[in-house]
Amino acid sequence: MKVFVYPGQGAQFTSMGKSMYDQHARAKELFEEANEILGFRITDIMFSGSDDELKQTNVTQPAIFLHSVILSKIWGKLFTPEMVAGHSLGEFSALTVSDALSFEDGLKLVSKRAHAMQKACEMQPSIMAVIIGLPDEVVENVCKAITDEIVVCANYNCPGQIAISGTEAGIDKACEMLTEAGAKRALKLKVGGAFHSPLMEPARAELAEAIESTAINEPVCPIYQNYTALPSTDPEVIKENLIAQLTGSVKWTQTVRNMVAGGADHFVELGPGKTLQGLILKIDNSVTAESYQDKVTKD
Secondary structure (H helix, E strand, O other): OOEEEOOOOOOOOOOOOOOHHHOHHHHHHHHHHHHHHHOOOOHHHHHHOOOOOOHHHHHHHHHHHHHHHHHOOOOOOOOOOOOOEOOHHHHHHHHOOOOOOOHHHHHHHHHHHHHHHHHHHOOOOEEEEEEEOOOOHHHHHHOOOOOOOOEEEEEEEEOOEEEEEEHHHHHHHHHHHHHHHHOOEEEEEOOOOOOOHHHHHHHHHHHHHHHHHOOOOOOOOOOEEEOOOEOOOOHHHHHHHHHHHHOOEEOHHHHHHHHHOOOOOOEEEEEOOHHHHHHHHHHOOOEEEEOOOOOOOOO
Protein backbone atom coordinates (compact mmCIF):
# COMPACT_ATOMS: atom_id res chain seq x y z
CA MET A 1 0.00 0.00 0.00
CA LYS A 2 1.39 3.40 -1.04
CA VAL A 3 1.16 6.19 1.55
CA PHE A 4 2.23 9.82 1.44
CA VAL A 5 4.03 11.67 4.23
CA TYR A 6 4.92 15.34 4.74
CA PRO A 7 7.91 17.00 6.44
CA GLY A 8 7.91 19.64 9.14
CA GLN A 9 9.98 22.67 10.07
CA GLY A 10 13.69 22.38 9.32
CA ALA A 11 13.29 20.89 5.84
CA GLN A 12 13.37 24.28 4.07
CA PHE A 13 16.08 25.26 1.58
CA THR A 14 16.83 28.33 -0.55
CA SER A 15 15.11 28.29 -3.97
CA MET A 16 12.54 25.75 -2.75
CA GLY A 17 9.62 25.52 -5.15
CA LYS A 18 11.15 27.69 -7.89
CA SER A 19 11.39 24.93 -10.48
CA MET A 20 7.73 24.04 -9.89
CA TYR A 21 6.75 27.69 -10.29
CA ASP A 22 8.76 28.04 -13.50
CA GLN A 23 7.71 24.77 -15.11
CA HIS A 24 4.09 24.13 -14.12
CA ALA A 25 1.21 26.54 -14.78
CA ARG A 26 -0.92 25.09 -11.97
CA ALA A 27 1.94 25.44 -9.49
CA LYS A 28 2.48 29.08 -10.51
CA GLU A 29 -1.24 29.75 -10.09
CA LEU A 30 -1.27 28.27 -6.58
CA PHE A 31 1.90 30.09 -5.50
CA GLU A 32 0.41 33.41 -6.66
CA GLU A 33 -2.82 32.60 -4.84
CA ALA A 34 -0.75 31.99 -1.71
CA ASN A 35 0.92 35.40 -2.07
CA GLU A 36 -2.53 37.00 -2.12
CA ILE A 37 -3.79 35.01 0.87
CA LEU A 38 -0.71 35.82 2.99
CA GLY A 39 -0.55 39.47 1.98
CA PHE A 40 3.13 39.36 1.03
CA ARG A 41 5.18 37.66 -1.67
CA ILE A 42 6.42 34.59 0.16
CA THR A 43 7.63 33.30 -3.21
CA ASP A 44 10.31 36.02 -3.28
CA ILE A 45 11.72 34.70 0.00
CA MET A 46 11.36 31.04 -0.99
CA PHE A 47 13.01 31.47 -4.38
CA SER A 48 15.71 34.07 -3.71
CA GLY A 49 15.70 35.04 -0.03
CA SER A 50 18.56 34.46 2.40
CA ASP A 51 18.80 31.48 4.73
CA ASP A 52 18.08 33.77 7.68
CA GLU A 53 14.90 35.10 6.05
CA LEU A 54 13.72 31.59 5.27
CA LYS A 55 14.40 30.40 8.84
CA GLN A 56 11.90 32.87 10.35
CA THR A 57 9.06 30.73 11.72
CA ASN A 58 6.37 32.91 10.15
CA VAL A 59 8.00 32.26 6.75
CA THR A 60 9.34 28.73 7.20
CA GLN A 61 6.07 27.07 8.10
CA PRO A 62 3.91 28.40 5.24
CA ALA A 63 6.84 27.90 2.82
CA ILE A 64 7.16 24.20 3.66
CA PHE A 65 3.38 23.79 3.58
CA LEU A 66 3.20 25.38 0.13
CA HIS A 67 6.05 23.32 -1.26
CA SER A 68 4.50 20.07 -0.01
CA VAL A 69 0.88 20.77 -0.97
CA ILE A 70 1.58 22.25 -4.40
CA LEU A 71 3.92 19.37 -5.24
CA SER A 72 1.12 16.94 -4.35
CA LYS A 73 -1.40 18.80 -6.47
CA ILE A 74 0.76 18.79 -9.60
CA TRP A 75 1.38 15.06 -9.33
CA GLY A 76 -2.05 14.61 -10.88
CA LYS A 77 -3.10 10.96 -11.36
CA LEU A 78 0.06 9.77 -9.63
CA PHE A 79 -1.27 11.13 -6.36
CA THR A 80 -3.54 8.36 -5.05
CA PRO A 81 -3.15 8.30 -1.26
CA GLU A 82 -4.53 5.42 0.80
CA MET A 83 -3.08 6.87 4.01
CA VAL A 84 -1.37 10.17 4.83
CA ALA A 85 0.63 11.57 7.74
CA GLY A 86 2.79 14.58 8.45
CA HIS A 87 5.50 15.37 10.98
CA SER A 88 4.38 18.32 13.15
CA LEU A 89 3.69 21.13 10.65
CA GLY A 90 3.43 18.42 7.98
CA GLU A 91 0.13 17.30 9.49
CA PHE A 92 -1.49 20.44 8.02
CA SER A 93 -0.08 19.51 4.61
CA ALA A 94 -1.47 15.98 4.98
CA LEU A 95 -4.90 17.33 5.91
CA THR A 96 -4.92 19.65 2.92
CA VAL A 97 -3.85 17.10 0.30
CA SER A 98 -6.47 14.67 1.64
CA ASP A 99 -9.18 17.33 1.19
CA ALA A 100 -9.93 17.67 4.90
CA LEU A 101 -8.84 21.32 4.57
CA SER A 102 -9.13 23.62 1.58
CA PHE A 103 -5.91 25.11 0.21
CA GLU A 104 -6.84 28.56 1.52
CA ASP A 105 -7.92 27.37 4.97
CA GLY A 106 -4.86 25.16 5.33
CA LEU A 107 -2.52 28.02 4.47
CA LYS A 108 -4.33 30.44 6.79
CA LEU A 109 -4.12 27.98 9.69
CA VAL A 110 -0.43 27.35 9.08
CA SER A 111 0.25 31.09 8.98
CA LYS A 112 -1.74 31.56 12.19
CA ARG A 113 0.15 28.66 13.80
CA ALA A 114 3.51 30.11 12.82
CA HIS A 115 2.75 33.57 14.21
CA ALA A 116 1.29 32.12 17.42
CA MET A 117 4.33 29.90 17.97
CA GLN A 118 6.71 32.77 17.31
CA LYS A 119 4.92 34.91 19.91
CA ALA A 120 5.01 32.09 22.45
CA CYS A 121 8.75 31.70 21.89
CA GLU A 122 9.29 35.39 22.54
CA MET A 123 7.40 35.22 25.84
CA GLN A 124 9.90 32.88 27.51
CA PRO A 125 13.37 31.75 26.40
CA SER A 126 13.19 28.06 25.57
CA ILE A 127 14.94 25.53 23.39
CA MET A 128 15.03 21.97 22.07
CA ALA A 129 17.72 19.30 21.89
CA VAL A 130 18.05 15.99 20.09
CA ILE A 131 19.12 12.93 22.06
CA ILE A 132 20.82 10.12 20.14
CA GLY A 133 21.48 6.58 21.26
CA LEU A 134 19.22 5.97 24.25
CA PRO A 135 15.99 3.97 24.65
CA ASP A 136 12.82 6.08 24.79
CA GLU A 137 12.10 5.15 28.39
CA VAL A 138 15.50 6.37 29.59
CA VAL A 139 14.92 9.79 28.03
CA GLU A 140 11.37 9.89 29.40
CA ASN A 141 12.53 9.04 32.92
CA VAL A 142 15.23 11.73 32.92
CA CYS A 143 12.72 14.35 31.78
CA LYS A 144 10.29 13.30 34.51
CA ALA A 145 13.07 13.45 37.11
CA ILE A 146 13.62 17.15 36.46
CA THR A 147 10.87 18.78 38.52
CA ASP A 148 12.17 22.32 38.95
CA GLU A 149 12.15 23.09 35.21
CA ILE A 150 10.01 22.18 32.20
CA VAL A 151 11.50 19.40 30.07
CA VAL A 152 9.48 16.95 27.98
CA CYS A 153 9.91 14.48 25.12
CA ALA A 154 8.73 16.45 22.10
CA ASN A 155 9.46 14.33 19.00
CA TYR A 156 9.76 10.54 18.89
CA ASN A 157 11.58 10.59 15.55
CA CYS A 158 12.87 7.01 15.34
CA PRO A 159 14.31 4.41 17.72
CA GLY A 160 17.28 5.98 19.46
CA GLN A 161 16.42 9.53 18.45
CA ILE A 162 14.18 11.77 20.52
CA ALA A 163 13.93 15.55 20.57
CA ILE A 164 13.27 17.13 23.95
CA SER A 165 11.79 20.56 24.64
CA GLY A 166 11.85 22.88 27.61
CA THR A 167 13.33 25.86 29.36
CA GLU A 168 16.98 26.59 28.66
CA ALA A 169 17.98 25.58 32.19
CA GLY A 170 15.90 22.44 31.96
CA ILE A 171 17.43 21.39 28.66
CA ASP A 172 20.95 22.03 29.97
CA LYS A 173 20.26 19.82 32.97
CA ALA A 174 18.64 17.09 30.85
CA CYS A 175 21.49 17.03 28.34
CA GLU A 176 24.02 16.62 31.15
CA MET A 177 22.04 13.81 32.77
CA LEU A 178 21.40 12.04 29.47
CA THR A 179 25.05 12.22 28.50
CA GLU A 180 25.91 10.62 31.84
CA ALA A 181 23.27 7.96 31.09
CA GLY A 182 25.11 7.02 27.90
CA ALA A 183 23.65 9.17 25.13
CA LYS A 184 25.87 9.20 22.04
CA ARG A 185 24.87 12.81 21.43
CA ALA A 186 22.84 15.44 23.28
CA LEU A 187 22.77 18.33 20.84
CA LYS A 188 20.91 21.60 21.25
CA LEU A 189 18.89 22.53 18.16
CA LYS A 190 18.84 25.91 16.45
CA VAL A 191 15.09 26.44 16.75
CA GLY A 192 13.04 29.35 18.00
CA GLY A 193 11.71 27.70 21.13
CA ALA A 194 10.34 24.65 22.93
CA PHE A 195 7.92 23.28 20.35
CA HIS A 196 5.51 20.51 21.41
CA SER A 197 5.81 21.32 25.09
CA PRO A 198 3.66 23.05 27.74
CA LEU A 199 5.55 26.26 26.90
CA MET A 200 3.48 26.39 23.68
CA GLU A 201 0.23 26.76 25.65
CA PRO A 202 -0.30 30.43 24.61
CA ALA A 203 0.04 29.36 20.97
CA ARG A 204 -2.28 26.38 21.48
CA ALA A 205 -4.99 28.59 22.94
CA GLU A 206 -4.69 31.07 20.06
CA LEU A 207 -4.66 28.40 17.37
CA ALA A 208 -7.55 26.48 18.96
CA GLU A 209 -9.91 29.36 18.27
CA ALA A 210 -8.88 29.44 14.61
CA ILE A 211 -9.18 25.67 14.20
CA GLU A 212 -12.60 25.56 15.83
CA SER A 213 -13.90 28.17 13.41
CA THR A 214 -12.44 26.43 10.32
CA ALA A 215 -14.40 23.88 8.28
CA ILE A 216 -12.74 20.48 8.35
CA ASN A 217 -14.18 17.82 6.07
CA GLU A 218 -13.87 14.06 6.14
CA PRO A 219 -10.57 13.28 4.38
CA VAL A 220 -10.45 11.04 1.30
CA CYS A 221 -8.26 8.60 3.24
CA PRO A 222 -7.25 8.07 6.89
CA ILE A 223 -4.79 10.56 8.34
CA TYR A 224 -2.49 9.31 11.08
CA GLN A 225 -2.18 12.18 13.54
CA ASN A 226 0.84 13.12 15.65
CA TYR A 227 -0.97 13.35 18.97
CA THR A 228 -2.36 9.80 19.00
CA ALA A 229 -0.37 8.10 16.19
CA LEU A 230 -3.71 6.63 15.15
CA PRO A 231 -5.80 7.00 11.97
CA SER A 232 -8.55 9.61 11.94
CA THR A 233 -11.35 10.42 9.51
CA ASP A 234 -13.82 12.09 11.88
CA PRO A 235 -13.56 15.91 11.48
CA GLU A 236 -14.19 16.53 15.18
CA VAL A 237 -11.49 14.08 16.23
CA ILE A 238 -9.13 15.63 13.70
CA LYS A 239 -9.75 19.08 15.20
CA GLU A 240 -9.16 17.86 18.76
CA ASN A 241 -5.88 16.16 17.83
CA LEU A 242 -4.72 19.12 15.77
CA ILE A 243 -5.23 21.47 18.73
CA ALA A 244 -3.53 19.06 21.15
CA GLN A 245 -0.55 18.69 18.82
CA LEU A 246 1.02 22.05 19.73
CA THR A 247 1.66 21.10 23.35
CA GLY A 248 1.76 17.32 22.83
CA SER A 249 4.57 15.17 21.51
CA VAL A 250 4.99 14.15 17.88
CA LYS A 251 4.75 10.35 17.95
CA TRP A 252 6.41 9.71 14.60
CA THR A 253 7.94 6.34 15.48
CA GLN A 254 4.58 5.09 16.69
CA THR A 255 2.80 6.59 13.66
CA VAL A 256 5.00 4.80 11.13
CA ARG A 257 4.68 1.50 12.98
CA ASN A 258 0.88 1.86 13.08
CA MET A 259 0.76 2.71 9.37
CA VAL A 260 2.82 -0.40 8.58
CA ALA A 261 0.49 -2.47 10.76
CA GLY A 262 -2.39 -1.00 8.74
CA GLY A 263 -0.87 -2.19 5.46
CA ALA A 264 1.59 0.53 4.44
CA ASP A 265 4.67 -0.81 2.69
CA HIS A 266 5.68 2.01 0.31
CA PHE A 267 6.19 5.50 1.76
CA VAL A 268 6.45 8.55 -0.49
CA GLU A 269 7.72 11.80 1.06
CA LEU A 270 6.50 14.89 -0.80
CA GLY A 271 8.10 18.20 0.12
CA PRO A 272 11.51 19.66 0.85
CA GLY A 273 14.28 17.42 2.14
CA LYS A 274 14.57 13.69 2.73
CA THR A 275 14.37 13.63 6.52
CA LEU A 276 11.26 11.47 6.80
CA GLN A 277 12.54 8.93 4.29
CA GLY A 278 15.56 8.34 6.50
CA LEU A 279 13.54 8.14 9.71
CA ILE A 280 11.04 5.70 8.20
CA LEU A 281 13.74 3.27 7.14
CA LYS A 282 15.27 3.42 10.63
CA ILE A 283 11.87 2.65 12.12
CA ASP A 284 11.13 -0.27 9.78
CA ASN A 285 13.64 -1.40 7.15
CA SER A 286 11.18 -3.90 5.66
CA VAL A 287 9.34 -1.09 3.83
CA THR A 288 10.42 1.05 0.89
CA ALA A 289 10.64 4.83 1.11
CA GLU A 290 11.39 7.54 -1.44
CA SER A 291 11.41 11.35 -1.47
CA TYR A 292 10.54 13.95 -4.08
CA GLN A 293 11.29 17.68 -3.98
CA ASP A 294 9.95 18.42 -7.45
CA LYS A 295 7.44 17.20 -9.99
CA VAL A 296 8.21 13.69 -11.23
CA THR A 297 8.34 13.34 -14.99
CA LYS A 298 6.95 9.82 -15.30
CA ASP A 299 3.27 9.46 -16.23
